[in-house]
Structure formats: structure tokens, C-alpha cells
Amino acid sequence: MTSNLATLYSDYIACLNAQDWENLGHFVHLDVVHNARRLGLHGYRSMLEANYRDIPDLRFEIEFVLIEPPKLAARLAFNCTPTGEFLGLAVNGARISFAENVFYAFEDGRIREVWSVIDKDAIEAQLQFQAALKTAHPTPGNS
């Protein structure tokens, strides 16, 4: 069961990275709940599609996984350039890296519930640092 979930999860992440939405239903339950919202498979797919519209170079990297069936916990790493706002922050094409700590509960071999937290504090710190660098070293075009 543990190795099943490990394979299932790495296949799910590969599905996301391939934006293979037709096969999302192999991994995600029809009645999936995400952060207490009853999105269902359709809403879950819409959320992911919106993520890729906002972050065209989005890529999910697994740092590590813990499995205790029926739950799985993952530390995910991202390094990407959201084109506009992300989590209410004006990223506007800046390169940011951040982590997501996420739990999943599986039912009938599919993701039934997700508890996800993204490290917004880390993103804010990077944007502030980049803004401070720009102020200290303005590019010729801005001087």
C-alpha cells in the first residue's frame, strides 16, 4: 500500500507537469476537497489550469514524501516566474523559489482531500530583497 501510494503520487506529479488534464481523474477523486473547499474533479482541474495560466513555467518538484496510508505528505519545491499576481503579491515576472507543505488523504486509490500550505512569507522576502537590490543598483535604463 505504501509503495502503491508512492508510485501513484509520482505519477500524479508527472501528470501535473505534463498538464495532462485528460488523465487527472486517474489520480483525483470526483468529490475532491482542497483546503476545505469542495472543488470536485472539475473545480480541481480548473484550479490547476489557472495556476498554469498564471505561471507558464510552473513545475512541481518533489523534495521528499512521507507515507502512512491512507495519507501522504509531501514537501514540494517550486522555482518559477509568475507573470502577474500570485497569492495577491505583485510578482510580475520575477523569478521566485518557494516550498509547499502538503497533505493528501486517498480514497479508492485517488486523492480525496488536500491540505496545502504555500510559503508565502518566503516569496514576500524574495520580492522585498529584489526590490532593495534594484534600488541599490538601478539598471542604466532606469537611472
Added chain:
Amino acid sequence: MTSNLATLYSDYIACLNAQDWENLGHFVHLDVVHNARRLGLHGYRSMLEANYRDIPDLRFEIEFVLIEPPKLAARLAFNCTPTGEFLGLAVNGARISFAENVFYAFEDGRIREVWSVIDKDAIEAQLQFQAALKTAHPTPGNS
């Protein structure tokens, strides 16, 4: 080993809730690393003491735990009233509830590394909601 870690972790959380700093070293490694910062036991204790100064009614509640030795993952729930700023947000005594998704790596029966993410987005949403309520229904003293 799994049940050992389960007991160790619930005893660690009880230690935090009792603010029993003298015994923190039974659970936390001398060379502990927290979110990539090499705090050591002394720095870790200072961080927790600062948390209790900022949030006098702080209380750690375990929602659920996953264990795959030597790692443990926990979903923690908080319901508290930070007196001033918290994570850079002007909470100023408002009651907020939020989650923390956190991973621990154990070594020699103690917490050696922590990867913690707090749901700052949820706190911001609650503060915005409370501010909107105040605008819609000002208290007599403010009208």
C-alpha cells in the same frame, strides 16, 4: 520506532504548551536546523519564547500526524490572539485561526531539522474580513 516517534512528538507538543523550556533539550537536538537556519537548541528556545511573548495565548493543537521514520509530518491548528504584529501582519489582538504544515527529521531521538510553513494567506483573509465587517457595522464608539 513509529510509536516511539508518536509518543515523543506528543510529549514535545505538551512541553511547548507548558512552556517547559528547561526540558526542551529532551526533544530538540543541540544542532537543530529550522527552515534552513542553524538555530541550535538555544536559538530554537529563543524563537519559541518570542512566539509566546508575541502570542500570550498560543497553544499547539495536533490535527493529525504522519510518521515514516526518521521523519514525522504534522498538521497543527492554532486559534489565538497575537497582541501586535505576526508574520508582518498587523493582527493587534484580533482572534485568528490558522494551520501549520510541518515536517521534522529526527536524529538520536531528537528533532534535528524542521521544515515549517504557516498558512499566512488564511490569516490575511481573516483580517480583511474582520476589517470589512467593522466598516459595514461600526461600533458605536467609532461611529
